[in-house]
Amino acid sequence: MSRDDGAGAVLAVAIVAALALVASAVVGLGAGLAARQRVLAAADAAALAAADVAAGAAPGDPCPVAARVAAADGARLQSCLADGLVLTVQVAGAVGGIPLTARATAGPPR
Structure with a gap:
């Protein structure tokens, strides 16, 4: 061998x-982005479910329903605020120990 x-x-x-x-970094970034999208989707679903309850389209209390929907999507409800029929929720999740939060608002048009 020379x-x-x-x-x-x-x-x-x-x-x-x-x-x-580089491949490891790209896979890690992809996993983080996917987890962020899951938390965003959980916030949207929780807000919509809570707004449906507030409007009378579904039974129950808005915030407990939002908490159940967020949990079903793998997130945790941090806050739930009602302003009439408009509900704003904040949910939390994590990926690799990094906390992720998302906020969503749903209700009838103003």
């Missing part, structure tokens, strides 16, 4: 390691 063969092998290993590092 010196050039050894240098080529080291370069190949370095390139493969760099590609693996």
Whole structure:
């Protein structure tokens, strides 16, 4: 084996390691973005469910219903505020120990 063969092998290993590092970062970023979308969807669904209850379209109390819907989507209801038939909720989730929150408002048009 000549010196050039050894240098080529080291370069190949370095390139493969760099590609693996980039691939890991892209997968991690994708997982974080997917988790963020799940929390956003949970907030939307919880707000819509609470607004339906407030408007009388579904039975129950708005905030407990919002909490159940958020939990079904893998999130936790942090706050629920009613302004007449307009409900605003904030939900929380996490990915890799990083907290994520989202807020959504639903109700009839103003």
